[in-house]
Amino acid sequence: MIRRLLLLNGLAIIAVVLNHAIGWGYTAMFWWTDRYAAVTVPNYAQIGSFDYYLLRTIEQLVIFAVPAFLFVSGFFMAIATNRSRANVAWALIGARIRGLAIPYLLWSILIFVVMFLEGQRQSATGYLRLLITGRTAPPYYFVPLLIQLYLLSPLLVPAARKNWKLLLIFTAIIQLCIRTLSYLNIIGALPLALRPLMVLTPGWFFPGHLFWFAAGIVIGFNLDSLKLILARTKWMLLAFALILFALGMVEWEMILRASSEPWIAPAQTLLDNLYAASFILTFLAFSDAKIPFASQLGEWGSRSFGIYLAHALVLQLTARAIAVLAPSLLSQQLLFQAILIIPGLAIPLLLMSLANTEKSPVRPYFQYLFG
Amino acid sequence: MSTQTVLTSYIQQEFVRGRKELQPHDDLLNTGILNSLGILKLVSFIEDRFDIQIPDEDIVFENFQSIHSLSEYLESR
Numbered sequence: 001m002i003r004r005l006l007l008l009n010g011l012a013i014i015a016v017v018l019n020h021a022i023g024w025g026y027t028a029m030f031w032w033t034d035r036y037a038a039v040t041v042p043n044y045a046q047i048g049s050f051d052y053y054l055l056r057t058i059e060q061l062v063i064f065a066v067p068a069f070l071f072v073s074g075f076f077m078a079i080a081t082n083r084s085r086a087n088v089a090w091a092l093i094g095a096r097i098r099g100l101a102i103p104y105l106l107w108s109i110l111i112f113v114v115m116f117l118e119g120q121r122q123s124a125t126g127y128l129r130l131l132i133t134g135r136t137a138p139p140y141y142f143v144p145l146l147i148q149l150y151l152l153s154p155l156l157v158p159a160a161r162k163n164w165k166l167l168l169i170f171t172a173i174i175q176l177c178i179r180t181l182s183y184l185n186i187i188g189a190l191p192l193a194l195r196p197l198m199v200l201t202p203g204w205f206f207p208g209h210l211f212w213f214a215a216g217i218v219i220g221f222n223l224d225s226l227k228l229i230l231a232r233t234k235w236m237l238l239a240f241a242l243i244l245f246a247l248g249m250v251e252w253e254m255i256l257r258a259s260s261e262p263w264i265a266p267a268q269t270l271l272d273n274l275y276a277a278s279f280i281l282t283f284l285a286f287s288d289a290k291i292p293f294a295s296q297l298g299e300w301g302s303r304s305f306g307i308y309l310a311h312a313l314v315l316q317l318t319a320r321a322i323a324v325l326a327p328s329l330l331s332q333q334l335l336f337q338a339i340l341i342i343p344g345l346a347i348p349l350l351l352m353s354l355a356n357t358e359k360s361p362v363r364p365y366f367q368y369l370f371g
Numbered sequence: 372m373s374t375q376t377v378l379t380s381y382i383q384q385e386f387v388r389g390r391k392e393l394q395p396h397d398d399l400l401n402t403g404i405l406n407s408l409g410i411l412k413l414v415s416f417i418e419d420r421f422d423i424q425i426p427d428e429d430i431v432f433e434n435f436q437s438i439h440s441l442s443e444y445l446e447s448r
Contacts, residue, residue, distance in 0.1 A: 002414065005411055006408065006411040006412065073407055075407070079407075079431060081432060091402075092400055095401055095406075096406060099406055227427075298412075302411065302412040304408065305408070363389060364389045367390075371406075
């Protein structure tokens with residue numbers, strides 16, 4: 001089953017690239033409409049179209065990705081905790097954080113350079129704020145988030161050993177509270193007294209994602225028990241995943257209507273979280289099922305951090321190039337998505353392959369570039 | 372080739388990449404040579420290379436802490 005986690009990571013990184021390509025799809029649909037049609041922007045006329053629901057469907061399908069990554073990271077904390085020790089070593093936490101932070105910093109600096117060349121200037125404090133909150137690029141919130149979770153590991157690991165049920169309940173309640181705040185905020189029903197709590201809800205801050213990491217640790221310590229449960233419940237889990245996927249689609253339409261906005265940026269909901277949990281558990285439960293291209297998926301899974309770091313800039317530059325050079329493609333969502341996704345995956349993999357060749361001068365520094 | 376040599380060669384090639392000369396007792400986890408994905412990748416390699424299945428319960432810190440401990444574990448199977 002543990003090998004399955006590498007495949008889960010491979011699936012998750014494809015999902016991440018798809019998700020961010022979809023973000024550019026929405027940009028083309030709402031904010032770049034004037035490049036291929038005689039309209040003013042933002043233009044939301046395509047909401048309800050086939051293309052819109054195509055993007056929404058894929059977006060809903062791939063929403064398991066970040067929970068999956070956090071789950072695998074938490075699981076690793078359980079593996080990496082010595083059986084004879086009560087807690088994870090700070091040396092290991094430091095090594096993990098360095099392994100994340102250095103490549104993150106280097107790629108962020110590269111994006112800062114691109115921003116600078118585009119005329120976007122920030123003060124020193126501004127750049128620092130972008131780094132700390134992961135706002136250099138939309139996907140980059142994940143690194144500050146994961147660093148926080150690693151720093152919390154010395155609390156989470158002993159809790160997972162001593163009372164895993166309480167830990168899961170506690171972290172689930174925290175995450176549920178964050179989701180509730182988001183719901184209320186989106187539909188404009190957030191009481192004034194609760195507004196200060198919105199500082200807890202940004203994607204880069206740990207409360208909204210704590211459960212996944214904690215669940216990974218708990219399952220890492222209780223894998224044998226989990227296997228028995230998964231064996232008994234796998235078809236039920238699959239059914240849950242399918243039902244929750246469909247419900248998540250309906251839920252978002254209801255939230256959109258309740259918000260009275262023509263469109264709102266994607267936000268995780270409770271049903272999304274339940275779907276993600278079902279998806280991850282279903283994937284692990286069917287561990288004997290053969291997956292096409294499993295070897296490739298596993299390879300991409302092992303390179304997922306490098307793909308994650310590089311793909312954001314690749315997608316950005318590709319989308320903008322299309323907007324300038326071939327704007328009519330922006331109205332062909334299926335084609336636009338394919339043109340984004342292929343380089344979104346291929347270019348990071350190519351860069352890593354080139355950096356990893358025997359004669360490459362950057363080979364000794366591969367870990368600092370791609371993790 | 373001994374188990375230790377095979378493992379050293381693979382880890383040196385895939386994870387260390389010429390940054391240093393790996394020793395049998397070097398700590399692979401606390402130094403960041405192996406991270407979460409690295410362990411999973413290493414397990415895949417071992418299973419394919421030695422034609423064995425590593426039980427999930429054996430994928431623990433004690434067995435993966437160093438090349439020496441990993442070799443000892445594999446040779447005990």
